[in-house]
Amino acid sequence: MNRNISTVAQRAPSALATNKVLRNTYMLLSLTLLFSGLTAALSMFLQMPPMTYLISIIGGMVIAMFVLPRFANSTAGIGIVFLITGLLGFGLGPILTMYASLPNGGNIITLALGGTGVIFLGLSAYVLATRKDFSFLGGFLMVGFLLVLLAVVANIFLAIPAMSLMISAVVIMIMSGFILYDTSRIIHGGETNYILATIGLYMTIFNIFISLLQILGIMGGDD
Amino acid sequence: MDWMKIVAAMAVIMFIVFLFPRARDMMENSPKGTSADWMSFIIPIVVIVLFVMLLIQLV
Numbered sequence: 001m002n003r004n005i006s007t008v009a010q011r012a013p014s015a016l017a018t019n020k021v022l023r024n025t026y027m028l029l030s031l032t033l034l035f036s037g038l039t040a041a042l043s044m045f046l047q048m049p050p051m052t053y054l055i056s057i058i059g060g061m062v063i064a065m066f067v068l069p070r071f072a073n074s075t076a077g078i079g080i081v082f083l084i085t086g087l088l089g090f091g092l093g094p095i096l097t098m099y100a101s102l103p104n105g106g107n108i109i110t111l112a113l114g115g116t117g118v119i120f121l122g123l124s125a126y127v128l129a130t131r132k133d134f135s136f137l138g139g140f141l142m143v144g145f146l147l148v149l150l151a152v153v154a155n156i157f158l159a160i161p162a163m164s165l166m167i168s169a170v171v172i173m174i175m176s177g178f179i180l181y182d183t184s185r186i187i188h189g190g191e192t193n194y195i196l197a198t199i200g201l202y203m204t205i206f207n208i209f210i211s212l213l214q215i216l217g218i219m220g221g222d223d
Numbered sequence: 224m225d226w227m228k229i230v231a232a233m234a235v236i237m238f239i240v241f242l243f244p245r246a247r248d249m250m251e252n253s254p255k256g257t258s259a260d261w262m263s264f265i266i267p268i269v270v271i272v273l274f275v276m277l278l279i280q281l282v
Contacts, residue, residue, distance in 0.1 A: 119274065220282025
């Protein structure tokens, strides 16, 4: 019997084992999520006021849009990624404090955190297992995201709870699409910079977590 | 606070303006997906929706 048949039947090496960008992205993503957790805990400990969230989000956005692209190809980019994610985590502090003060706040935060993890890991595993190319989603996701942002602007002034719920639900779906799209781009060589890949995936995780918190807070709140 | 609403709205509008050229470029240059491609996107999204509904039940 030809034993070489067994080599043909061997499983192909996983994308994670072969793709250096993917491995570095997941490594940096893990560290930034941990760092965000620490800055969020610090912010809760310091009992930062609610406006911290707005200031941190704006600061993080400005750095991500205008500073990070200049340093994305140098080691300084790693420091800037930690600055952005640390800032966003710090901004989460007052939000988490608010939810923690609800009667079932601890349950809501735990479920949102666990749910975010399951969604991210599940979708990433789906792309890594199927190796499907989701580049066709790019335009659709961006247009959907812009429409959601317009709805967000309207609801800042309208403050309709049902609209908030709808926006959060759509954000989860769009961010889920971005996880498929970004992961697929990494494994197919469309994204070769792990610093930019990390910040993209971090933003999707951040948005899913915030949206889940909002949905579970509205649906599970006693008020 | 009203000033916070105005600042938040301005930040989101700035973000939209920043993203718009990239969105237009992605719309024009994204490859077209087949119906099988779209199904491979829709199925996990439906699973996510069901999962979120499960989380709501658990609160």
